[in-house]
Amino acid sequence: MALVVAGTGTDVGKTLASALIMAKYARHGARYLKPVQTGDTSDRAVVADLAGLQQDQALSEIYSFSTAASPHYAAELANTIIEPHHLVQQIKNSGRALVVELAGGLMVPLTRNYTNLDLLRDLRFPVVLVASTGLGTINHSLLSHAALTQAGLSVCGFIFVGKAGPLKEDNIRTVLQLAGAGYLGELLLNESGHLDAAAMRQLAAGFDAAETLRQYLA
Template sequence: MSLNPKPTQFIVAGIGTEIGKTVVSAILVEALQADYWKPVQSGALTDSDTNTVRELVRNPVSQFHAEAYRLTQPLSPHAAAELDGITIEPEVITLPQTDNALVVELAGGLLVPLNRTYLNIDLVQQLDLPVVLVSRNYLGSINHTLLSVEACRSRKIEILGIIFNGASNPATEDFILAYTTLPCIARIGQEGQITPEIINKYASLIDLEAIRNSN
């Protein structure tokens, strides 16, 4: 065994938009006392996802790395970048240097475009990190979850497991886990307000072994 094991680093991807990736990222950052990085922020620059995670995390270790791109409009990154008069260049997006664990949050789902020819899933391959997939129960979520899993597997992207966020649906969740054979890293309940105390509660329930065993 290496005397200096590689730190736990992975990408948080969602099965779509408004799935709860930022809340899940905050929970994972707190659980691992990890650093956080969102490569592309679209809109909400004064209330960014980086700021949200920073405000929800209480450990003294985590560092919050600057985005590679900060876009002014709350749109798909390729469209927001065009309105800002720029093109997102993949070579500009490089992992921050850190000896700590690192949680990377994507902007949108896996097949969201960053420019006219480059998708989020291309960035996942470029960064060469495994994925934690966030699912949320709604009509159609089985389809969206399985499509996300298939997209990763077709590109040989490792999936560490699934986190279900929001109101529970055991029939849906059990089917997804059985069909994909992926572990459930956590179930995050429907919470009226997300506070540091809520983040800490779920951080204590994270299956850290499912994440760390991949490294």
């Protein structure tokens, strides 16, 4: 099977959450794929480094664009277009036990009339929703969760990423209560926001203690 790592917005920590999942489940055969990459930073390289992956555990992107922008616009600037049918088939043909990281939030457009949420509808993979621990996360998290459930998609649970802060505990509790969703874990960053492979291994050891996600990565 496979699962998708989706975010409540851009830069909420999807790549870090993907690395956390891979650090936990790569030994069980999980492989990482970011189908659409924009910008000069390779999320594949970041995940591979943090999770200590072998080359064949981090698959090459299906589409990659140099401009750090919404995928539809980055593609247009590269004089090309993302073909939804091709994208869906390539993802489905990439094998089992995939951890698929989306580019941006649910309503980010891949073309002028096809969003990440449309892609999720076509894939029908279960979704891990990544949310910030900080101010504003309640609204973004509940709207994203509602969009997924209204689309008939299965939400495995939330991973929260960010700094400890005074709002963290209540934000997490409120989101989980109002969404009626499961808690998979949290990834807390220090003041510098820096995280290395050793820290990721330590975090992975206690992540998803009930191994809720393992069933999707068989």
